[in-house]
Amino acid sequence: xxxxxxxxxxxxxxEYATVPVGSTLFDAIQALEKAQEEFDxxxxxxxxxxxxxxxxxxxxxxxxMDVLWALEPRGKDLKDIDELNRFGFSHxxxxxxxxxxxxxxxxxxxxxxxxxxxxxxxxxQATTEGECVDEETSLDMAIHQLVLGNHLAxxxxxxxxxxxxxxxxxxFAAVFHTMKECELNP
Amino acid sequence: xxxxxxLFDRIAQxxxxxxxxxxxxxxxxxxxxxxxxxxxxxxxxxxxTPHHPLNFVFRHSNLAGSYFLGRCRTGNSxxxxxxxxxxxxxxxxxxxxxxxxxxxxxxxxxxxxxxSFLIKxxxxxxxxxxxxxxxxxxxxxxxxxxxxxxxxxxxxxFLGPFATVDLTTMNDCVIGAFSYIQxxxxxxxxxxxxxxxxRVPGVFNFLYRYPRExxxxxxxxxxxxxxRGALMDFxxxxxxxFQLLFDVVNLPSSIKVPQNxxxxxxxxxxxxxxxxxNVLVAQRAYLENSWLGKGANAQENCYIxxxxxxxxxxxxxxxxxxxADLDTTVFVGFxxxxxxxxxxxxxxxxxxxxxxxxxxxxxxxxxxxxxxxxWGLIQNPxxxxxxxxxxxxxxxxxxxxxxxxxxxxxxxxxxxxxxQERIHHILEANGAFFDGQxxxxxxxxxxxxxxxxxxxxxxxxxxxxxxxILIQP
Numbered sequence: 018x019x020x021x022x023x024x025x026x027x028x029x030x031x032e033y034a035t036v037p038v039g040s041t042l043f044d045a046i047q048a049l050e051k052a053q054e055e056f057d058x059x060x061x062x063x064x065x066x067x068x069x070x071x072x073x074x075x076x077x078x079x080x081x082m083d084v085l086w087a088l089e090p091r092g093k094d095l096k097d098i099d100e101l102n103r104f105g106f107s108h109x110x111x112x113x114x115x116x117x118x119x120x121x122x123x124x125x126x127x128x129x130x131x132x133x134x135x136x137x138x139x140x141x142q143a144t145t146e147g148e149c150v151d152e153e154t155s156l157d158m159a160i161h162q163l164v165l166g167n168h169l170a171x172x173x174x175x176x177x178x179x180x181x182x183x184x185x186x187x188x189f190a191a192v193f194h195t196m197k198e199c200e201l202n203p
Numbered sequence: 204x205x206x207x208x209x210l211f212d213r214i215a216q217x218x219x220x221x222x223x224x225x226x227x228x229x230x231x232x233x234x235x236x237x238x239x240x241x242x243x244x245x246x247x248x249x250x251x252t253p254h255h256p257l258n259f260v261f262r263h264s265n266l267a268g269s270y271f272l273g274r275c276r277t278g279n280s281x282x283x284x285x286x287x288x289x290x291x292x293x294x295x296x297x298x299x300x301x302x303x304x305x306x307x308x309x310x311x312x313x314x315x316x317x318x319s320f321l322i323k324x325x326x327x328x329x330x331x332x333x334x335x336x337x338x339x340x341x342x343x344x345x346x347x348x349x350x351x352x353x354x355x356x357x358x359x360x361f362l363g364p365f366a367t368v369d370l371t372t373m374n375d376c377v378i379g380a381f382s383y384i385q386x387x388x389x390x391x392x393x394x395x396x397x398x399x400x401x402r403v404p405g406v407f408n409f410l411y412r413y414p415r416e417x418x419x420x421x422x423x424x425x426x427x428x429x430x431r432g433a434l435m436d437f438x439x440x441x442x443x444x445f446q447l448l449f450d451v452v453n454l455p456s457s458i459k460v461p462q463n464x465x466x467x468x469x470x471x472x473x474x475x476x477x478x479x480x481n482v483l484v485a486q487r488a489y490l491e492n493s494w495l496g497k498g499a500n501a502q503e504n505c506y507i508x509x510x511x512x513x514x515x516x517x518x519x520x521x522x523x524x525x526x527a528d529l530d531t532t533v534f535v536g537f538x539x540x541x542x543x544x545x546x547x548x549x550x551x552x553x554x555x556x557x558x559x560x561x562x563x564x565x566x567x568x569x570x571x572x573x574x575x576x577x578w579g580l581i582q583n584p585x586x587x588x589x590x591x592x593x594x595x596x597x598x599x600x601x602x603x604x605x606x607x608x609x610x611x612x613x614x615x616x617x618x619x620x621x622x623q624e625r626i627h628h629i630l631e632a633n634g635a636f637f638d639g640q641x642x643x644x645x646x647x648x649x650x651x652x653x654x655x656x657x658x659x660x661x662x663x664x665x666x667x668x669x670x671x672i673l674i675q676p
Contacts, residue, residue, distance in 0.1 A: 097608070098610075103392070104400060104408065105404060105408055106408055106410070106612050110602075110603060110610075110612045113603060114605055114610075
């Protein structure tokens, strides 16, 4: 596997779902749908949207979890509840309060309508140095980085630019393929 | 730089080292908060009574305007206008019951203050920590205006103005302004201003947090600035009334009080005061045009103005009662601010509990019915409805209560019972139940205290420092 580079496995940025900063969550979901339609349907589906700044540089990513998080009730009350653990309140107590607040909040359809208009930058995860990997890096080193950082994907760089995404699912497929080869041709 | 300035820097450094994990720098908060000139200006004094062990050791300290009673030791500390009241310390031979253990007290308990800077702080009660029953220590700690360290051994901590730590061992914590903490033991915590937290682990947990923007008109404390707000204005506006008390050594009592009542000579008493039997009025209390019925008390830094306390009412340390009528056995917790107005008085029914650090401040009359518990910020009748509960209803809570900014977990009946027992204990300790022979308390024991003054070096490198002084029987 040492001979492989991540260039062969990454999804090029041009094939990935991206939206500019200032877009709504609905824009992001539409971009995801569009990218998926244009993407090779035999491959694993995209699960995130990249957020670009005005210079078209990647500044963050929006995962499925981030979009679902936008549906969660929020406000000072919820923030206060989140802090109760440090004052010695039990997890059951905090969970029960959150459940109550969820029951008191609007139905899912109304929440989805509201959430769709929220801005991506309020929910995205900003890119960090630890999730970037140079395109010339060998695959075994990239795996090391994925595992240590507990990442689902790495952003592949060429110089200062992000040029693609190395997804865990594609890495796993490559590893699985190699295992099969070894087993069949020891 | 003279010795006092060096001592100030040394204390700040030691506290900062303790609070480095919280990334809290005390220096901008305390620099200039009390001028060195003032630290030099005031004498310290101590009480002598036959009822309390006499044992003072003052070493390398500045004690400007501070008061000491009981067994107290200070070292490398600055105590500015603070009350170190050791009249509830445990005596040798006493027994402490703790989680099934009976722990004998091997020697008289002492308050020991080392490497600390206390500003207008009250230190009272006794150590509730079973690991240090004979020593109520305060080390590497800074507390600011009108803080209370009550039965709480404390190390490496910072208390904002009007903060209270009650029956809690505290290590390396920052307690924000007007916060009240009674939680058994707290370590490495930074508590926001206006947090009221009462917890017995595994039994109950009461937490109320003032909305910050609503609290700041009452008290705010920022780095580089003195504490500000209505609470500070209220006490500062009455500062001059205390001045005369401290300027004169022998001051005859302004009013006649019953034989079983204690009216401290360092309390302000302004006209039209009625003080009944078994009443305790502590030093630095302020009474004006008010009625204190039998067994009522006004503890340190309390203000009772244009009000009536029917009897057996507790005004805990720092509480303020203005234009209010309290029926019997009402508990007004630490630093509470009951701010009625002539046209909108506050009425508190029989056996009510006003939680520590409660603010009642309304343009409309407020009426709390008997047997209720109230908490937090109450600025109108609707707030009172939200921030109060009938104690019989609270007693029915078996696990969870959430109302506005209040969160309560645990058994409501146990919480109510714990408060009621403590109220009974406070009344007992203060001598409210004295019948002429039995149940003697502070109201009876704290009469006829002799006050002696001690003074620092008037000039030179040691200006402001008190010489090492040992005072023993």
